[in-house]
Amino acid sequence: MKIIRIILLILIIIGLGLLATQRYWVSPLVNKILSYEKMPVVVSPTPAPTHLPAPTGTATVPVSHPPTPPVNQASSSVAITATIGPTCPVMKDPPDPACADKPYETTLVLASTIIGRNGGVLVKTDAQGYFSESISPGIYTIRAQSDAALPRLTPVTFTVEPNKQTSVHLQFDSGIR
Secondary structure: OHHHHHHHHHHHHHHHHHHHOHHHHHHHHHHHHOOOOOOOOOOOOOOOOOEOOOOOOOOOOEOOOOOOOOOOHHHOEEEEEEEEEOOOOOOOOOOOHHHOOEEOOOEEEEEEOOOOOOOOEEEEOOOOOEEEEEOOOEEEEEEEOOOOOOOEOOOEEEEEOOOOEEEEEEEEEOOOO
């Protein structure tokens, strides 16, 4: 029991040491990995004013802001279609058109695969199983928001290239056999 306490004390001391020195070893590493060119921007921020309003009778003082990289979201986009199937318990030959996969209205999590930017945003397909949006170039993963066993979707990773529309088809497994 005494050995376990000593090991736990050592681990706590190491953890506190790492926490105290975090800004020295994490910040340079994160800054090296994340650069303005690699960070996808899903929603462009409102530009900050370059001058602050001055009180009456005083001069306006310019405010400097870090440069914002140009992101042309209008030229890159993603179009997602979601379907669910099978819709009938027994498949026939020739296939019954009434048993074809159906459009699927659902909520998905769209996330960048770049370290530090993978929290994700929720996107919702419409009644026809369709979603489209302008998006920054980069590598993304999309998955179902729900953790329910069915319907099941295997996460899909895709690349959005500059000045192109990327089409992604998602096939949800209904579990019907």
